[in-house]
Amino acid sequence: MSDGLKAVFLAEQRMLLRLLTARLRDADAAQDVLQDLWLKLESLPSGPVADPAAYLFRMANNLAFDRRRSEQRRSARDGAWVDVQSDASDFPTAEEALLSRETLGRLQAALDGLPPRTAAIFRAYRFEGTPRKDIAVAEGISVSAVEKHLHRAYKTVQTFVAENGVDIA
Template identity: 75%
Template sequence: MKAVFLSERPMLLRLLTSRLRDPEAAEDVMQDLWLRLEGAASGPVADPAAYLFRMANNLAFDRRRSEARRNARDGAWLDTQSEASDFPTAEDLLISRERLIALENAVARLPHRTAAIFRAYRFDERSRKDIAADEGISISAVEKHLHRAYRAIHSAAQENGVDIARL
């Protein structure tokens, strides 16, 4: 059987290379085939060349199947890791807290009515019209209070080096 293997080696290697589309993987499978022949106690085979080609084909199929399983497993692992990376890091949390503190300090320094209008609009998500009706002022006055609040927040953010776009 070994003599047939050695004489058919170039053809076996071409078969494996075409099946696996990777010369290095084909060489690995050739090594596996040789080791199986070394370790196997086989009886007489009617057509040793056909037997070797069938073994090589089966080994190539097994290798492709195990690579597909490994790729699927690794892909699932990477997907899990990318989902885990969606959670904020400790650094992200610290930066967010600093931005929140800067925002809270800027709002705290606003006049009471401007701060109340800003909170109602931004945090309570109330419309300008509803705020104007509750405060007894015009919609234009609500907008002026909001502009004053935004200017104060923007100035505070610049003073503290906070990225205003992220607030």
């Protein structure tokens, strides 16, 4: 940095700080940006500057703008991060998880009590997403027969829900 630019910086330091404080609306941030400006000036190659005061004020204004834009991006990014984070209340307690696993085990036992073909059709349709028509072809039965097997399985689930007061939604 040239001695002339350094002298102008030192002479205008108070006005630069006032500009930065007005732009950033934060005295501490303004001090930081003023320090950044000084460091930036230290790293510049020396050379003639036509209007050193205007040059310094433009640099200060640009640094303040960059700081505000960076803060806005950080704030938006942090806000987006908070929005996608789950609240602790979204997770079940250990007791709720244990009760759910026990209930699921009892429901599995009820489904295991179905005839093998009915259980296989129910699993293919509900868990694997196989269309009824494809199940009918694979099992060598009509679509109507597949629907009857599904009805029997649904009846078992419905009975289990009614007997155990379970919410399966």
